Each structure stands twice: as structure tokens, then as C-alpha cells.
Amino acid sequence: MSYQLSAVVADAELLREQTTELDHAVLGELRQDFALLPVTPQLVIELTGSLPDFATDDRSTECPFGLVLSTALVEVLTRWSQSGPVAYLEAEFGAGSGYQSAAVWLSGELSWGPCFDDELEAPRPLWPINGALTRLGVEPGTWIDPFAELGLHLERNTNGWLAHGRRRLSADYWDELVEQWENQ
Template identity: 70%
Template sequence: MSYQLSAVVADAEVLREETRDLDHAVLAALRQDFALLPVTPQLVEELTGAPPDYAVEKPDPKHPFALALSPALTEVLARWSRRGPVAYVEAEFAGGLGYQAAVVWLQGERSWGPLFDSAFDRPRGQWPVNAALVELGVEPGAWIDPFAELGLHVERDTAGWLAHGRRGLSADYWDDLAEEWEERQSGVGQQPDGPRSVGDWGIP
């Protein structure tokens, strides 16, 4: 099953303040009072005044992102980071193969990254998205890593995150539905399957 992510992640209040006057900004709620802003071509053009550029070649350590982080876009994200740390995170997987990349700004400057990985032979906490989320201040919790702790596994692509944000869903929406289903099934004497584990990529 495929997974694709191109988003800004930051404290929810920071993103609400910085995007409240934008026509193409849709915020999706995450856990720990963070939010995710899906990065669409329309949003990039609204922020920078120009359409986005995308890499022709596959991302690699020297060119870690499919989306070109232009000086204009970088300036916007750096400006937002004066209110608190801001991360741009990118990931793409299909058939178990893919990559992650991330970068963080703080106080108007790039403070961490960019970091790229497609081998995933390091400890899970050192994977790019996990490491960037720690830089944002994500705390450990019941889930396997910061990626899952915030709920970045609950949608699988930009369209899913846009729908998530527009519907005002929480990161626990699917878990809440599962619990409701389990309660209904147990009420009629049936035993549902146990909860699914989070997979190797932080995706169920």
C-alpha cells in the first residue's frame, strides 16, 4: 500500500495564526496540540506568487525533497518559525520502498536538517521525520515513535489530509470509530479482532 506526505508540521496555534488569511490553507489536527498543513501546488503559489517546482530525478541526500524549497517558500517558513519551530516533512512509499526527508526552522533560521533517508538502517528515532518531530518538541507516548504518536499514519496522501482537515477530524478519529464498532460488536456477543500494530514505516 502506498503512502505520500508533503506537509508543514508545527504547533497548532502557530499554524492557525500564520494561515488564517490564506485561501488554500487547510489545517489537520494532530496529537499533542500540533497540526499538519498539507502542501499543495495552490498553497505554494498563494504563499510565494509562483507555481511550485518539482524535482525531475528521485530525491537523494544532496537533493532531499521532491518539492523544490524555493527561496520565497523558505522565507515564508522561516518567518513562521519566529513563533515556534516549524518543520517541512516529506515521505513517499510504495511496496515497502521509498524515502523520508525533513528540515526544521526556528527563530527565523534553519535550525536542523535537511535530512534524507531511503535505507532506514539506523535506529527508528533517527529517521528524518521522527528526528524532525523531536526537534519540534514532540513527547514520547504510547505509540511506537513520534510519527505515529502525532498520528501521521492516519491518512495516506495529501487528499486524505485535506479531507481530514476540512471535516475537522482528530488524529484519533479512526481509533474512535474502531472503539465504537468494538462496543457494538461486543454488545451482540461477538469478539472483534484485536487492534492492528503500526507497521515498519509508522503506517498501520
Template identity: 75%
Template sequence: MGYQLSAVVADAELLRERTVDLDHAVLGELRQDFALLPVTPQLVEELTGALPDYSTVERSPDEPFHLALSAALAEVLAGWSRSGPLAYLEAEFLGGAGYQSAVVWHGGETTWGPAFDRRFDGPRPEWPVNAALIRLGAEPGAWIDPFAELGLHVERSTAGWLAHGRRRLSADYWDELAEEWENRQSDAGQQPERASPVGDWGIP
């Protein structure tokens, strides 16, 4: 089963303030008062006035993102970061192989990254998405890493996060559904499908 993400993550109030007047902005709730903004072609066009470009070469340190962070898009996100740190995150996995990339802005400037990894042989906190989330202020908790602690494993795609945000679900939605099912002692065949456990790659 695969995983794909293209999103901005920041303090929930920051993102609400910056996107309140946008037609194509949908926020997904994360834990610790963070929110996730799925980055779609429609959103990029609304923010920049131009359709997005996508890299056709293999991801690498020189080409860390599938979405080309144009000067116009980077300027918008850097501007938002004057109200607090903000990260653009990308991840794609299929069959256990894939990549993570991330960059962080704060105070109107790039303060970390872009970072890229496809080997994941270093400490888990140094993986790009985890490292970016830590720089946003994510705190450790019961989950294996910041990726899971904030709930980025709850949906498996950018499209999933769009649906999640439109339904105004919480990051604990699947756990809440399972608890409700168990309390009602429904038939086993009615148990909702839950997000699978977070694996060694930091994704379910």
C-alpha cells in the same frame, strides 16, 4: 499500499495564526497540540506568488525533496518559525521502499536538516521525520515513534490530510469510529475500515 506526504508540521496555534487569512490552507489535527498543513501547488502559489517547481531526479541527500523549496517559500516558512519551531516533511513509500526527508526552522533560521533517508538502517529516532518531530517538541508515548505518536499514519496521502482537515477530524478518528461501532455491536460487515498498524517503516 502506498504512503505519500508533503506537509508542514508545527504547534497548532502557530499554524492557525499564520494561515487564518489564506484561502488554500487546511489544517489537520495531530496529537500533542500539533497540526499538519498539507502543502499543495495552490498553497505554494498563494504563499509565494509563483507555481511550485518539482524535482525530476531521484531523491538523494543532494535532492532530498520532490518539492523544490524555493527561496521565497523557505523565507515564508522561516518567518513563521519566529513564533516557534516548524518542520517541512516529505515521505513517499510503495511496496515497502521509499524515502523520508525533513528540515526544521526556528527563530527565522534553518536549525536542522535537510535530512534524507531511504535505507532506514539507523535508530528509529534518527529517521528524518521522527528526528524533525522530536526537534519540534514531540514527546514519547504509547506509540512506536513520534510519527505514530502524533498520528501522521492516520491518512495515507497529502490529499487524505486535506479531506481530514476539511472534515475537522481528530488524529484518533479511526479509533473513535471503531470504538463506537463496537459499542453499538453492529454487523461485522458494517465495521469501518481502520488505519492499519504502524509497521517497521514507521508507516502503516
């Protein structure tokens, strides 16, 4: 089963305030009052006025993201981060191989990353997405790591997160369904 993620994650209220006027912004509710904004080509156009550019090279430390973070897009993330930490997260996995990349902006500047890993042999807290989420303020809980704690495992791709957001589902919704199924 494959997994794909291209999203901005931040405090839910911060993302609501920053995206309220955008036609192509769909927020997916996560745990701990965080939200996920799936990054689609339409959203990039709306935010930057330009078509998105995608890397043609394989992901690496030098080329950590599939989506090229244009100057205009970085300016948006930088501006948003003046209200609180903002992370851009990217992951792609399939058939046992893939990568994670992440970067965090805070107080109007890039504060961490970009961080890239395609082996994921380090302890889980050192994986790029977990590192970014920790810097956002995700607190440890009952789940295995910050990724699962927020519920980023609940949808498998951007279309799943778009549906999640449009249906106004919460990460807790899925937990409640599991509990119902287990009680039947």
C-alpha cells in the same frame, strides 16, 4: 499500499495564526496540539506568488525533497518559525521502497536538516521525520514513535489530509472509531 506526505507540521495555534488569511490552507489536527498543513501546488502559489518547482532527480542527500524549497517558500517557513519551531516533512513509499526527508526551522533560521533517508535501517528515532518531530517537541507516548504518536499514519496522502482537515477531524477521532468497532 502507498503512502505520500508533503506537509508543514507545527504547533496548531502557530499554524492557525499564520494561515488564517490563506484560501488554500487546510489544517489537519494531530495529537499533542500539533497540526499538519498539506502542501499543495495551490498553497505554494498562494504563499510565494510562483508556481511550485519539482525535482527531476531521484531523492538523495543532495536532493532530499520532491518539492523544490524555493527561496520564497523558505522565507515563509523562516518567518513562521519566529513564533515556534516549524518542520517541512516529505515521504513517499510504495511497493516496499521510498524515502523520508525533513527539515526544521526555529527562531527565524534553519535549525536542523534537511535530513534524508531511503533505507530506514537506523533505529526509528533517527529516521528523518521522527528526528524533526522530536525537535518540534513531540513527546513520547503509547505509540511506537513520534510519527505514529502524532497520528501521521492516519491518512495515506495529501488528498486524505485535505479531507481530514476540511471535515475537522482529529487524530483522536480515528482512535474513538476503533474503540467503537472493537466494542461492537
